[in-house]
Amino acid sequence: MLQAQENTRLTVSGTVLSASSKKPLQGINVRIGKFASVLTNESGEFTIKVPDTRATLIVSNPDYQTKEVPLKDRTTVEVLIYGNDFNSYYNQDVDMLLNKQSNSSVVNAISVKKGNIATPRQTVANMLNGEASGLRTIMRSGVPGIGANMFLRGYNTINGSTQPLIIVDGMMLETNTFTNNNLIGGYSYDPLSDINPKDIASITVIKDAASIYGSRAANGVILIETNKAESISTKIDFYVQGGLNVAPQNIPMMDSGQYKTFLSNQLNNSGLYTNEEISRMPFFNENPAFSDYQKYHNETNWQDEIFSNDYVNDYYLKVTGGDEISKYGISVGYSTNRGVVKNSNFNRFTTRFNAETSVTEKLFLNTNLSVSYTNRNVFDDGLLSTSPIFSALQKSPFLSPFVPNADGVVTGIYEDIDDIGAFSNPLAITDNTTFVAKDYNLYGHLKLTYKLSDKLAISSLVGVYYIKNRQNVFLPDLGLSTEFNEYGDELVRTSKVSAESLFAVYNDTRLNYKFNYRNKHDFSLNLGFRYNQNNYDNSYSISGNSGDDQFTSLDGGDPLTFVTSGSIGNWKYASVYANADYAFLNKYFVSYNIAGDASSRFGDDKSVGIFPALGAGWLVSSEKFMADSKLIDQLKLRASYGLTGNDGVGNYNAESYFVPNRFLEGGGLVNGNIANSSIRWEETAKANLGIDLGLFNERLAVSFDYFNNKTSGLLNLNEISPIYGSNGFLNNDGELKNTGFEFSVNARVFNTSSFSWDIGGNISKYKNEIISLPGQQQLNTIDGVNATILNQEGSALGLFYGYKTNGIYNNATEASADGLSWTDYQGFLQPFEAGDVRFVNANASDNVINEDDRVVIGDPNPDFTGMFYNTFTYKKLSLSAVFTFSQGNDIYNALRWNNESMSGLANQSLATVNRWTVENQNTSVPRAVYGDAMGNSRFSDRWIEDGSYIRLKTITLSYTPDVFNTTFYITANNILTITDYLGYDPEVSSSQLSYLQGIDAGFTPQYSSVLIGVRVGL
Secondary structure (H helix, E strand, O other): OOOOOOOOOOEEEEEEEEOOOOOEOOOOEEEEOOOEEEEOOOOOEEEEEOOOOOOEEEEEEOOEEEEEEEOOOOOEEEEEEOEOOOOOOOOOOEEOOOOEEOHHHOOOOEEEEEOOOOOOOOOHHHHHOOOOOOEEEEEOOOOOOOOEEEEEOOOOOOOOOOOOEEEEOOEEEOOOOOOOOOOOOOOOOOHHHHOOHHHEEEEEEEOOOOHHHHHHOOOOEEEEEEOOOOOOOOEEEEEEEEEEEEOOOOOOEOOHHHHHHHHHHHHHHHOOOOHHHHHOOHHHOOOOOOOOOOOOOOOOOHHHHHEOOEEEEEEEEEEEEEOOOEEEEEEEEEEEEOOOEOOOEEEEEEEEEEEEEEOOOOEEEEEEEEEEEEEEEOOOOOOOOOOHHHHHHHOOOOOOOEEEOOOOOEEEEEOOOOOOOOOOOHHHHHHHOEEEEEEEEEEEEEEEEEEOOOOEEEEEEEEEEEEEEEEEEEEOOOOOOOEEOOOOOEEOOEEEEEEEEEEEEEEEEEEEEEEEEOOOEEEEEEEEEEEEEEEEEEEEEEEEOOOOOOOOOHHHOEEEEEEEEEEEEEEEEEEEEEEEEEEEOOOEEEEEEEEEEEEOOOOHHHOEEEEEEEEEEEEHHHOHHHOOOOOEEEEEEEEEEEEEEEOOOOOOOOOOEEEEEEEOOEEEEEEEEOOOOOOOOEEEEEEEEEEEEEEOOOOEEEEEEEEEEEEEOOEEEEEOOHHHOOOEEEEEOOEEEEEEEEEEEEEEEEEOOOEEEEEEEEEEEEEEEEEEOOOOEEEEEEOOOOEEEEEEOOOOOOEEEEEOEEEEOOOHHHHHHHOOEEEOOOOOEEEOOOOOEEEOOOOOOOOEOOHHHOEEEEOOOOOEEEEEEEEEEEOOEEEEEEEEEEEOOEEEEHHHHHHHOOOOOOOOEHHHHHEOEOOEOOOOEOOOOOOOOOOOOOOEHHHEEEOOEEEEEEEEEEEOOOOOOEEEEEEEEEEEEEEOOOOOOOOOOOOOOHHHOOEEOOOOOOOEEEEEEEEEEO
């Protein structure tokens, strides 16, 4: 209800103009809170009564932006406003932790991403990739829907959870649980992939202290709001999109002739065969009359066999509407993406229903329900024999996928594993194996709000969240190498089944009190209680050696090979929280938050944590002394400090328990953990200073933030004597610091009624330092990728720790002059020889190259990351391009280590053709030695590469004719990447752990795609 007093003598007049055409605008609403509201006339003019000449006008219209105009003691104003597609810093509907706020009143460091029904992005991770300053979103691989690892402002933990807290429509979403039970190598389930991006209205990333979420907010908070009805009129939106995925560029590998030369070289120096035996091997027989001549004389590019260009489709329908009592929104979406690996695909069905109902004049009900089903056909990913990509790189190029008949005609029968290195047939993997992952996701909540008075309201949100995942794997005998289970049993025709589920109950009950005093002082007070109960379980079974490739179920296997396991993870969380926000004349802002959290994950001695935070903002541009400024529209200073926690310490690390174990032919129980009742949350203190600046009537917006985060009580393993039956116990011991800055800019370079040009971007930098650790340092050997990672006091997290090299020994004289040696498996010293890598003897106390000579050889932390964009709009045509970049981060190319180690019989990269030989001594590639006893391929800076890149992430051309609110789109993704990196893709993150970043484990690379779409609105 408007509160203007008829006898007020304070009036303000003004004119509202279009910022592009400078023409007056009629029907624009001008208001001051609940005090007064008017509309502009045909000349764009208005006169409004005001309570104070220091008040702020709110100018708005459905077709235009909403803009705040501080009066600054002026009685006449001229207001220029843009269309509603303009990226304005006067956003009135920023989703924050407890309610919506105007952007000018926010004291936190935030980034906001608005949703769009026409987005070509397939998942939330794709939407955020590079878009939010300070948020490093790294796609886990190029497998469709695989998700991303997200790191906000560096890393606040070593062994705890690194991922931000996700809140969807007010309810927490568990994303850190689903990493325990993946039978499919390299695959991980991301609950965010079950959300259709077209259902998203906005995403708000909160980067500083969000203490209202206490022990769960150390890694930041991401708020996702889904689409809701904006008006009671019925609206229908339909979107269809289709396109083509383009296979990645191949890694250059040896051809048949080059590989045969290498194979002969390897077999010769292996000592396993005589020269005569080698010459009689069938793959060296050059007689065309030889019965198997055709089998060993092919030219197969295995990467071309398993990569393919394939299609992607997306369909989406949304209906919104209602009446004066209830508004609703319902959507249905279906998408399919066949990726770039042959016979892989991602199919997702989603439906969502949102409703807002006025039950009575004081009682309101919000309903939110979504159901999704996802079916994926994927494959083992990474450095595994059952990975089609890895097998394609290892497999001999002179072999064929199919068996030829007696006449040399290729049949449809798949070749078995080869008789060279027993490598799998990559095409047998893509065509005959089963790798299926099915996900069922149910999300829903009801929120009741009762207005006790105009100022006081109570609300309660009750929700449930259910996820069920199932994975089915069958590996036939034909064409696949032998596997072994965890007990060493040999397996062929292997069946694997896993199932996991999460059922969560959530409640957030809150009392809110809002009041305004004399139209100058705005108060908002909240007192609430939050409860979350999670019940998780997983199980898996493996059996092998079934009678035939057609028997794919578990019960078809040999009972002696059965392995069954599983786990339960149940935990509870409760929080009491309070919030107080105060604003004076919409230019001075203070926000105080505090939460008291209790969690079953904490030890009994540390069961409750207290997390306060204080933030303040000053809208300098609203001051009277800024009234005559023609340059500055908005200038805001922000500061915040608070405590947050990380409860990602595991469910039972505070307890003692036993686990089953197999010993010989029997079974028993062993100690699974040593209890520590003092385990608590990792606590992160966050400080932030920020400035927001708007210039030239919103034509230029600049934002800068400096942050300093310090984490104490790091969760670490304290080693103890093995006589206790355990490696150690977990304890909160250690400190870590992150500092850095974020800078973003948005500008409208040209602004006319027919043409506009927008540019902008962001750049972020963080620097982490380990302040203290138990034992001062930790060395982590990473199985499967031949890497050692160093965490030590005074250094950054996750440093690559290995051997430094200085070329190779071109001849025996150089090797002898250095006088260095290595230790063989019998413990004898052996000298390095011509063609060996020249390792740096960092430990000068001896002339032996051993572990004492290891040093820091790389740092995966980037110097800076960011993005920049350009958008051109001419009448009904629009062209936009988004670039992302990373600079200064190192990558360990574990895939190249496999492709260039030259220690076995697998095919190698084309670079190894230039390997050292007696005839080719002027080279940087060492000699090929079977078994690599001298360790030329050991973890060294040979495999560390610069991971810097600039990528054209998305380019879109759209056309909007005056027909049925229709827009046509053509979009290309990932079509250009500028980098010196030698792997498939410089954007790699194979783990959520903070210290395992920058490792390229050979996962499916991201790929290019070209999409065509149309949106029709009615």
